[in-house]
C-alpha cells in the first residue's frame with residue numbers, strides 16, 4: 001500500500017463517512033413507504049452509533065414512473081429534508097440509467113461513498129454494515145454478492161449463471177454475480193463519471209475501473225411488494241446489451257462461419273473431382289454446389305471483415321477512458 005493510500009485509509013477509519021443510499025424506483029408505490037421505513041431505521045442506527053455521518057442520505061431516483069411513486073418521494077422529503085432526497089427523471093430510461101443518475105447526484109452532493117440497492121428490499125439491508133466496514137478499511141468498491149439464489153426460480157438462476165459464463169467467454173471482464181447492490185467510494189464515482197456511453201451496463205464497467213474491491217455475501221430475498229419490473233423480454237435485452245457493450249466477438253463469429261463455408265467448398269471440390277465420370281451424378285451439380293458454398297463463404301468473410309471495422313468504430317465511439325492512473329511519483 002502506498003503512503004498516500006495508508007493515510008487515506010487511516011483518515012477513513014477514524015471519521016464517520018457520509019453515505020448515500022441510492023435507490024432507482026419505477027412504479028414502486030406498493031412498497032416504497034415500507035422500504036423507506038426499513039432503510040430509515042437502519043440509517044438512524046448507523047448514525048446513532050457514529051458509524052456514518054448524520055449528513056448521510058437516502059436518495060430515491062424516480063425513473064419516469066407512471067404511478068404515484070414521485071408523490072411518495074416528495075412526501076418523504078417533506079417529512080425529513082436532510083434524510084430523504086429525490087431525483088425525478090423525465091422519462092423511463094431504465095434501471096441502469098436511473099442508477100447512474102442517482103450515483104452522479106450523490107457524487108455532486110459530496111458523499112464519501114454511495115450504496116446502490118433496489119427499491120424492493122430484495123437486497124439484505126443488514127449487509128451494509130459490512131460494506132461500510134470494508135470501505136473504512138480502504139476498499140473503494142464493495143460488491144454485494146448473492147450467496148444463495150434459493151428464492152430465484154430455477155430458470156432465473158440458471159439463465160443468470162449461463163449469462164455470466166458467456167460474458168466471460170466473450171472476452172469481456174469477469175464480473176461478480178451481483179445485482180447492482182454495491183458500495184462505491186467518491187473516488188470510484190469520479191472514475192465512473194468518465195464513462196459517457198448511453199447503453200450502460202454498470203456491472204461490466206465497475207470491475208474495469210481497477211480499484212481495491214471486496215465482496216460481501218448475502219442472501220437475496222423475495223420482492224417485498226409489487227411485481228418485478230424485469231420481465232423476460234427486458235431480461236434478455238439487458239443480457240444482450242451487457243454482451244454487446246463489452247465484446248465485438250459476435251462479429252468475429254461471422255468471419256469464422258464464412259471460413260468454415262469455404263472449407264466445405266474445398267471438400268466439396270475434392271469430392272466432385274473424385275466423382276468425375278461416375279454415372280450416378282446429375283450434370284452440373286458439382287460446379288453448382290462448389291460455387292454455392294464458396295460464394296456463401298466469401299460473402300460471410302467479407303461481412304465479418306466489415307464487422308470488425310464497425311466493431312472498432314463502435315468501441316471508439318464510447319470514448320471510454322484508456323486508463324486510470326493510480327499513483328504518480
Ligand code: UDP
Pocket residue numbers: 023024025026027028063092093094095098117118119120122223227228229230
Ligand atoms: N427499475 C427502474 N427502472 C426500470 C425498471 C426497474 O428504476 O425501468 C428499478 C426497480 O424499481 C427496482 C430495481 O430497478 O428498484 C430492480 O428492478 P426489479 O426489482 O423489478 O428487478 P428484479 O429484481 O426482478 O430483477
Ligand code: MG
Pocket residue numbers: 118120122223228
Ligand atoms: Mg427486484
